[in-house]
Amino acid sequence: MRDVPQNRIEKSAITVWKISGLIYTFIFLFLTIGLAVLGILYDWSYWLAGIGLGITVLMTGLAIFLIPPLRWRRWRYQLYDQEIYIQHGILIVKRTLVPMVRVQHVDTKQGPILRKFKLASLEVSTAATIHEIPALKLSEAEALRDQISVLARVEQNDI
Numbered sequence: 001m002r003d004v005p006q007n008r009i010e011k012s013a014i015t016v017w018k019i020s021g022l023i024y025t026f027i028f029l030f031l032t033i034g035l036a037v038l039g040i041l042y043d044w045s046y047w048l049a050g051i052g053l054g055i056t057v058l059m060t061g062l063a064i065f066l067i068p069p070l071r072w073r074r075w076r077y078q079l080y081d082q083e084i085y086i087q088h089g090i091l092i093v094k095r096t097l098v099p100m101v102r103v104q105h106v107d108t109k110q111g112p113i114l115r116k117f118k119l120a121s122l123e124v125s126t127a128a129t130i131h132e133i134p135a136l137k138l139s140e141a142e143a144l145r146d147q148i149s150v151l152a153r154v155e156q157n158d159i
Contacts, residue, residue: 002095005078005085012117013075013135014068019113021063028056077133079144081151084124086131102126103152106145110138124148 032052039049070090078085084098103124110120120141122133136144 002085005076005087007077007079009072009075009077009133009135010117010119010137011072012119014072016113016117016119016135017068017071018064021060021068025056025060025063028052028059032056075134079147079151084131084148086133096131098124098126098131100148100152103148106148106152108138108141108145 032049032055035052036046036049038044039046067090071088074087074089074093076087082100084100084103086096086098088094103126105125107123107125108120109123114120114135117135118138119135120138122136122141122144124131124133133141133144
């Protein structure tokens with residue numbers, strides 16, 4: 001069995017994921033408030049709003065405080081001449097080998113939260129799937145994208 005990949009994503013990914021979790025939590029909070037208002041207007045039982053509030057509190061704890069650090073700890077990647085080795089997961093750790101000969105194109109993407117932290121995600125596309133390495137420094141993601149592109153081209157020319 002192979003060793004664990006050595007390269008980690010940026011530590012600021014934890015903050016990015018916490019902000020994303022906070023946004024999703026607000027959506028659930030507004031839904032819970034909506035349930036409470038509907039309960040008052042239509043004389044429904046308050047247990048619906050109570051369940052919604054409980055779920056919102058649970059999701060807040062998980063999405064903001066527990067999952068981001070665990071997710072960061074597991075995310076690793078390694079670039080070899082013949083393949084890309086990716087590891088991620090929280091409870092179930094998934095290790096993926098992407099052969100360079102299967103790589104069709106490589107993209108970097110950056111949303112508003114990633115842009116604020118000067119981060120980008122790298123997407124490696126094969127015929128069947130897209131593999132993503134999230135939250136890399138922008139310069140590192142661009143250099144990795146270019147390096148994978150060159151390695152994939154060399155591999156396909158050798159066939």
